[in-house]
Amino acid sequence: MIKNQERTMLKAISLGLIDNILIFGNSQLSTQLLKSLSRHGIPVFYFSSKGEFLFSMDSFKEADYEKQREQAQASFDKSFCLKMSKRIASAKIMNQLNLLKAYDEQGLFDEEDFKRFKSACESLESAKSISEIMGIEGRIAKSYFYYLNLLVEEDFQFYSRNRSPSLDRFNALLNFGYSILYSCFIGLIRKNGLSAGFGVTHQPHTHHAVLASDLMEEWRPVIVDDTVMSLIKHGDIRGGAF
Known part of the structure; x- marks a missing residue:
């Protein structure tokens, strides 16, 4: 149940409909709810008011160690990783292309x-290594964001893609959206008994959920970039809000 400061119930949601919960700033969950979420294997992710990821709460009840063993073996299979990386990169590039076409209303x-x-998608088919795939993807990303910048209004135009810290409004929106998407994929991965530490494209290192980074790649344009462009286009967010 969601209540306001006067303890009036605003909404009731079945736990069976929840994959994960994201908490921003000083919002609080009751101990009773945290216990229920733990029993149902629903992770909770905590962020600062600025969108910086802080920590997560997870019961690990959904962990399937047999699945994770097979997953770990697959992550060391170079042929499998190469094939999956090509699929992910190709889907991401096509989604970027489709988004540009959708918002290029003035031709x-x-x-x-x-x-x-x-051409990049065709080049991916003959790529012989993960680094080659990432190189192709990186070059296309520069073109993609160059074109995307031409489609946004002046208040949200940006010089280049940048991460932490965000140097402009548009990148701030993207980074905020990507951090949410990243956490959502971590929740889905854990919900399905897998480990976020074994991926196919990104190299594993401490505290990085590489599988979440892999899986979210093709969804960046579809979920985050599209949402940001739509908010700007319809005036739901303005430069003065920053």
């Missing part, structure tokens, strides 16, 4: 501009 671009995206 700023033509098929010549988009050829490099399709």
